[in-house]
Amino acid sequence: MTNTDRSLTQFDQQQDSFLLEYISLIMRGLICGPKVAACGMVLSAWGVIMLAMVGIFFSTHSAVLFEDVPVTKDDLKDTDPPHRIYALYNKVGYNCFIAAGIYVLFGLFSCCQMKLNKRKEYLVH
Amino acid sequence: MVFRSEEMCLAQLFLQSGSEYDCISELGELGLVEFRDLNPSVSSFQRRFVSEIKRCEEMERILGYLLREIQKTHIAVPEEDESPLAPPPRQVLEIMEQLQRLEMELSEVARNKEKLQRNLLELTEYTHMLKITRTFIHSRSRYEEFPTMETDSVSGCTGMQRLGAKLGFVSGLIQRVKVEAFERMLWRVCKGYTILSYAEVDENLTDLDTGEISKSVVFLISFWGDQIGQKVQKICDCYHCHLYPHPENDEERADVLDSLRTRIQDLNNVLHRTEEYLRQVLQKASESAFSWVVQVKKMKAIYHILNLCSFDVTNKCLIAEVWCPVSDLANLRGALEEGARKGDATVPSFVNRIPSSDTPPTLLRTNKFTSGFQSIVEAYGVGDYREVSPAPYTIITFPFLFAVMFGDLGHGIVMSFFALWMVLTEKQQKKKRSSNEIWETFFSGRYIILMMGIFSIYTGLIYNDCFSKSLNIFGSAWSVKAMFTNQQWTNKTLQTNSLLTLDPNVTGVFTGPYPFGIDPIWNLAVNRLSFLNSYKMKMSVVIGVIHMSFGVVLSIFNHLHFQQKFNVYLLFLPELLFLLCLFGYLVFMIVYKWLAFGARDSSQAPSILIHFINMFVMQGKDLAPLYPGQTGLQIFLIVIAMLSVPVMLLGKPLYLYWLYRGGKGLRRRRGYERVRRVSEDDTSAAASYEDDDEDEGLDEMPGREALPKEFDFGDVLLYQSIHTIEFCLGCISNTASYLRLWALSLAHAQLSEVLWGMVMRLGLRMTTRVGVVFLVPVFGLFAVLTVSILLVMEGLSAFLHALRLHWVEFQNKFYHGTGLKFLPFDFSLLPSVFEQDGLL
Numbered sequence: 001m002t003n004t005d006r007s008l009t010q011f012d013q014q015q016d017s018f019l020l021e022y023i024s025l026i027m028r029g030l031i032c033g034p035k036v037a038a039c040g041m042v043l044s045a046w047g048v049i050m051l052a053m054v055g056i057f058f059s060t061h062s063a064v065l066f067e068d069v070p071v072t073k074d075d076l077k078d079t080d081p082p083h084r085i086y087a088l089y090n091k092v093g094y095n096c097f098i099a100a101g102i103y104v105l106f107g108l109f110s111c112c113q114m115k116l117n118k119r120k121e122y123l124v125h
Numbered sequence: 126m127v128f129r130s131e132e133m134c135l136a137q138l139f140l141q142s143g144s145e146y147d148c149i150s151e152l153g154e155l156g157l158v159e160f161r162d163l164n165p166s167v168s169s170f171q172r173r174f175v176s177e178i179k180r181c182e183e184m185e186r187i188l189g190y191l192l193r194e195i196q197k198t199h200i201a202v203p204e205e206d207e208s209p210l211a212p213p214p215r216q217v218l219e220i221m222e223q224l225q226r227l228e229m230e231l232s233e234v235a236r237n238k239e240k241l242q243r244n245l246l247e248l249t250e251y252t253h254m255l256k257i258t259r260t261f262i263h264s265r266s267r268y269e270e271f272p273t274m275e276t277d278s279v280s281g282c283t284g285m286q287r288l289g290a291k292l293g294f295v296s297g298l299i300q301r302v303k304v305e306a307f308e309r310m311l312w313r314v315c316k317g318y319t320i321l322s323y324a325e326v327d328e329n330l331t332d333l334d335t336g337e338i339s340k341s342v343v344f345l346i347s348f349w350g351d352q353i354g355q356k357v358q359k360i361c362d363c364y365h366c367h368l369y370p371h372p373e374n375d376e377e378r379a380d381v382l383d384s385l386r387t388r389i390q391d392l393n394n395v396l397h398r399t400e401e402y403l404r405q406v407l408q409k410a411s412e413s414a415f416s417w418v419v420q421v422k423k424m425k426a427i428y429h430i431l432n433l434c435s436f437d438v439t440n441k442c443l444i445a446e447v448w449c450p451v452s453d454l455a456n457l458r459g460a461l462e463e464g465a466r467k468g469d470a471t472v473p474s475f476v477n478r479i480p481s482s483d484t485p486p487t488l489l490r491t492n493k494f495t496s497g498f499q500s501i502v503e504a505y506g507v508g509d510y511r512e513v514s515p516a517p518y519t520i521i522t523f524p525f526l527f528a529v530m531f532g533d534l535g536h537g538i539v540m541s542f543f544a545l546w547m548v549l550t551e552k553q554q555k556k557k558r559s560s561n562e563i564w565e566t567f568f569s570g571r572y573i574i575l576m577m578g579i580f581s582i583y584t585g586l587i588y589n590d591c592f593s594k595s596l597n598i599f600g601s602a603w604s605v606k607a608m609f610t611n612q613q614w615t616n617k618t619l620q621t622n623s624l625l626t627l628d629p630n631v632t633g634v635f636t637g638p639y640p641f642g643i644d645p646i647w648n649l650a651v652n653r654l655s656f657l658n659s660y661k662m663k664m665s666v667v668i669g670v671i672h673m674s675f676g677v678v679l680s681i682f683n684h685l686h687f688q689q690k691f692n693v694y695l696l697f698l699p700e701l702l703f704l705l706c707l708f709g710y711l712v713f714m715i716v717y718k719w720l721a722f723g724a725r726d727s728s729q730a731p732s733i734l735i736h737f738i739n740m741f742v743m744q745g746k747d748l749a750p751l752y753p754g755q756t757g758l759q760i761f762l763i764v765i766a767m768l769s770v771p772v773m774l775l776g777k778p779l780y781l782y783w784l785y786r787g788g789k790g791l792r793r794r795r796g797y798e799r800v801r802r803v804s805e806d807d808t809s810a811a812a813s814y815e816d817d818d819e820d821e822g823l824d825e826m827p828g829r830e831a832l833p834k835e836f837d838f839g840d841v842l843l844y845q846s847i848h849t850i851e852f853c854l855g856c857i858s859n860t861a862s863y864l865r866l867w868a869l870s871l872a873h874a875q876l877s878e879v880l881w882g883m884v885m886r887l888g889l890r891m892t893t894r895v896g897v898v899f900l901v902p903v904f905g906l907f908a909v910l911t912v913s914i915l916l917v918m919e920g921l922s923a924f925l926h927a928l929r930l931h932w933v934e935f936q937n938k939f940y941h942g943t944g945l946k947f948l949p950f951d952f953s954l955l956p957s958v959f960e961q962d963g964l965l
Contacts, residue, residue, distance in 0.1 A: 043905060043908055046539070046908055047901075047904050047905070047908065050535075050592075050904070051900075051904060054889075062597065063597075063649065064594050064595055064597065064645060064648050064649065065594065066649070067882075067886070068885070068886050068889040068890065069889075069890075070890040070891075070892055088892075091892055092889055092892070095889070095891070095892070095896070095897045095900055096889070096900065098897050098900075099888075099897065099898075099900040099901050099904060102898070102901050103901065103904075106901075
């Protein structure tokens with residue numbers, strides 16, 4: 001084999017190894033591009049912080065959030081202390097915490113996508 | 126940030142002919158001075174250094190070709206951090222030679238590559254044709270009957286005999302789109318003496334002439350007779366078919382296929398090697414491509430500047446006229462010395478400051494923080510030379526006015542984080558330099574956005590508005606329980622009424638003002654808007670009057686600097702009195718009403734608007750006064766305001782007319798003393814309109830109005846009357862214009878509330894099992910809408926209105942903005958042609 005042929009086969013082998021790595025990335029689950037992953041991270045960070053705080057405010061029965069609680073007419077009959085209304089507040093608060101938890105998962109997923117994207121960029125250059 | 130623009134001077138540079146290139150190169154690196162064109166009447170083709178510039182452009186052309194080739198092969202051009210200096214003239218020829226050699230090499234390799242590719246295409250087509258016609262031959266059973274005959278050399282195609290007639294074959298390839306027309310033409314011309322069979326080629330072949338990938342079709346025409354054969358040949362030529370010789374039998378076909386296969390393999394090898402070689406050449410060139418581009422750019426710039434200078438034949442030196450900041454004269458001398466040293470000149474170049482009566486350009490030095498604010502001031506107009514600059518105040522007032530209109534804690538936090546991210550990653554972002562203009566605009570305003578966000582957090586805390594909900598930080602001052610303990614309300618009142626009013630006069634209900642901002646209880650109140658509207662409208666008027674008075678006060682500094690002291694008495698004082706007597710008094714009434722009337726006597730609190738209107742029409746004796754002595758004071762203020770109008774209108778023209786006439790009357794006796802004093806005192810330049818007066822020509826303090834030899838009273842009076850009308854009517858309209866601060870903050874608050882109520886509430890109200898997960902996409906939608914509507918749309922709107930308030934209401938009280946900007950000769954400010962094309 002001549003020199004050029006040898007370098008040709010080396011070049012082909014290198015191409016093949018890149019291709020294999022790329023395929024393994026796809027198999028591992030590279031779904032979104034870098035910009036979508038970054039948006040996902042920002043959104044989940046905001047979601048976690050805001051939903052956690054809203055959840056805390058619901059748990060402390062803040063009056064400002066009264067209209068967001070699904071109160072019915074007969075809940076209002078119970079006064080001093082209004083246990084039913086407090087229970088509703090707590091329920092909405094737990095909902096918010098669960099949603100914050102889901103956003104934590106979403107944030108981890110976005111983080112993974114960012115890492116995979118970085119590795120793909122490293123391969124190309 | 127400086128109070129007013131820098132002092133500039135006109136200087137002459139005497140550059141020795143050996144070292145002028147290096148001197149200008151030094152000046153270009155430092156970016157100190159602006160060159161003036163000393164040959165304005167000469168066209169660009171007649172200037173001295175035209176041939177050098179043509180050489181530079183030739184090099185740029187070659188570099189452009191080189192960069193395009195590099196881009197095609199996807200090689201990255203490494204950029205260096207430090208840009209190389211402009212090459213001395215002897216090095217230029219070397220670079221030119223290198224570039225020309227590269228160009229020749231590249232074009233040769235490209236030509237060879239094209240030839241090889243054409244060859245490869247022919248061979249590939251031939252292979253396809255052989256394979257496909259084999260299937261034709263074998264699928265048609267009737268051809269098996271005929272024995273093969275020898276090749277007919279005349280017609281150039283193989284023949285087979287059938288019942289005495291000669292059967293000929295023509296085979297080749299034609300483009301897919303032409304096949305139907307080809308078939309029809311054959312049928313019409315040959316009248317059924319031909320049989321055409323064709324099949325599509327699987328592979329897409331590139332047509333080298335047009336460069337497009339299109340489908341081709343292999344065809345096989347069998348015909349009887351010579352004449353038909355000639356016609357078929359002509360038609361094939363017409364349709365640009367690629368014809369290949371058809372083999373007689375299967376053995377020949379197999380032989381040809383084999384040889385073609387080896388030839389194709391060889392050709393592929395050679396092509397591969399050619400491409401590798403091309404890539405190597407381009408790789409090597411790309412290493413120095415960046416520095417070549419920068420060097421050629423700098424060289425061309427230097428020759429352009431050299432063309433602006435005038436050549437002094439007797440002294441063998443170049444003379445250049447530059448505008449230079451006075452504080453930079455030492456640096457300029459240093460740069461010239463450095464250039465002379467580099468150029469190995471025997472005689473050093475020097476600077477000579479010359480007096481000038483032209484208005485110098487305006488220079489205001491900025492850093493990366495203040496440059497954003499300076500640019501928004503300059504978008505309205507560059508300041509006159511040595512005029513007071515509104516930019517340092519804009520750093521605070523602009524974000525503040527924006528925040529008054531934007532006022533939301535949550536949105537302010539998001540905006541600040543976004544700006545903070547841009548500021549912290551600014552080094553990486555500057556390197557990237559994206560082509561997206563909108564992103565570039567946002568990025569260059571990152572400090573403005575950061576300030577706006579921080580101020581919005583502050584006003585959000587004051588309005589107590591965070592994503593349309595109030596925060597109860599200190600504990601609300603209103604107590605509902607007190608209404609029950611004082612027997613005002615009972616359970617029955619709760620059940621029978623849908624709306625109830627808290628009475629602050631009842632003890633315990635209102636325990637004093639909220640420590641910072643608006644009480645959170647207002648978020649639950651139905652009459653929230655009535656309270657907030659009154660508060661925001663009055664606040665807008667107060668802010669407006671303060672901002673405008675500040676603008677009027679700044680004009681004193683301009684009047685004093687330009688030696689027009691009479692303007693202080695005849696212009697500034699009446700303006701200020703008019704503004705303060707009318708609108709300052711309105712502000713006083715607003716503040717007085719806030720302080721003097723409380724919850725007890727709120728029902729007797731008079732309407733300020735009615736009192737203000739009555740002040741003008743001088744009526745309303747039957748209205749209860751706000752404070753004792755109100756009518757007297759109001760009449761006094763109206764009289765002062767009315768008197769200041771004629772002073773503004775006639776004062777300055779009459780004074781100038783009186784001066785023009787020699788200042789007769791009081792000053793007559795002291796006339797000669799005045800003349801003597803003027804000639805002794807060198808620095809006083811303005812305000813003396815004597816006929817043979819002349820200014821020494823020092824350019825530090827030119828008078829705003831050049832000393833006129835004749836004085837047009839009508840002109841001055843007209844200008845002054847326009848100014849007076851504009852100011853007086855403008856006072857009223859500008860004060861009302863500040864009400865947009867109220868309007869936009871109301872709109873923002875309402876939009877925010879609607880977004881929460883219509884989007885977020887749906888998610889929160891869901892309490893079913895599955896409903897929990899519903900909150901996740903609802904929050905996502907809420908976030909997207911907040912960013913797009915409330916941050917981007919409302920943010921841009923508030924930005925625009927705050928900008929308008931600055932440009933019109935604030936700046937027209939003192940700022941002229943008709944100057945020229947100082948554009949120094951700086952290599953880093955020159956645009957690069959290749960960057961614009963996206964090649965670098």
